[in-house]
């Protein structure tokens with residue numbers, strides 16, 4: 001996300017990918033396990049207007065530090081040494097700019113292999129580089145994504161070339177978009193001064209919890225006890241934590257207060273943003289006895305306002 | 319035969335259902351529901367996990383591990399957040415846009431830190 005702010009990126013929908021892409025690269029992403037139908041619906045076997053032969057019309061490359069289950073669906077696998085994505089991307093940018101690194105290998109990959117890949121990217125009718133947590137959550141973090149976006153920009157001089165993160169949770173794109181549209185910033189926002197301030201590293205969840213700063217937490221539709229590093233998440237056990245969730249999770253187990261809610265997309269309709277930022281209206285095939293999460297949130301807001309009025313009354317009385 | 323026909327009458331079929339699991343957000347699932355339980359769904363293993371298990375392990379309203387009335391849980395949550403000087407609101411990635419807006423309104427009201435999984 002920070003990388004996106006630094007570099008910007010050309011965008012297209014997954015429909016465009018399906019209809020046009022003849023070069024697809026998955027970098028640090030294992031869609032066979034994490035996004036199983038991405039490949040059949042959009043990026044691999046899908047047949048589109050200019051990709052009538054589906055899989056045959058696409059060259060697919062997997063770049064990763066290990067041989068993931070996605071490799072068997074690809075035409076080419078490039079294995080990068082652990083933590084060396086940034087070096088490899090930088091070498092690719094260098095090659096794209098007409099210079100050759102002064103060695104045979106960068107980050108465990110032969111320079112000739114990289115030169116071939118760069119050549120393919122330049123010649124593609126439409127190339128797409130999907131990148132995953134292997135890029136964003138390893139050494140270099142947002143600098144890796146920045147290098148990806150910059151490589152994408154370089155390639156846009158030669159071909160139609162896109163870079164797109166393989167987002168995990170179904171509406172994580174929506175959470176960024178909604179926060180942007182409401183506060184001006186996509187994440188790591190603090191309202192302590194009465195207006196939104198943005199500072200990743202200071203107001204981001206792992207940093208806040210690791211420094212044990214919050215004195216109370218409200219968790220809405222997330223599983224920090226499962227997904228965050230334990231050194232950070234364990235602080236939630238020491239403070240009053242409130243959880244809104246349709247189901248029991250590791251986080252509801254440690255929570256002071258549990259408020260059950262309907263499950264968006266399962267027991268209540270709602271809107272979510274696909275990874276390419278296309279908003280989609282979700283249906284609700286099941287029924288749940290609990291309210292939708294806006295209702296308890298609204299009730300909490302009203303109650304807090306009431307508590308404040310009561311407190312103000314008491315202070316006046318004194 | 320009769321039983322099968324009856325079972326079919328009781329099965330509601332939902333078409334073009336959206337899968338709320340990964341950000342591919344497939345919008346082509348067919349979900350068969352009987353007695354408020356999903357009995358059949360196409361898609362991938364992950365979507366099957368979401369829908370087939372949707373009726374299990376529902377959360378219950380609780381305070382300090384004890385079952386309470388819904389409104390009491392909400393009141394306790396409000397008291398905690400009203401008292402807090404540096405609250406954190408985290409999550410938002412697995413719910414809809416409408417709920418996300420409410421989280422932001424609440425964060426603004428109580429001067430909270432607000433973050434989603436993008437930062438992780």
Ligand code: SF4
Pocket residue numbers: 034035036037038337338339340341342343344361362363364365
């Ligand atoms: S069906 Fe599979 S690929 Fe499609 S959104 Fe659900 S989990 Fe993702």
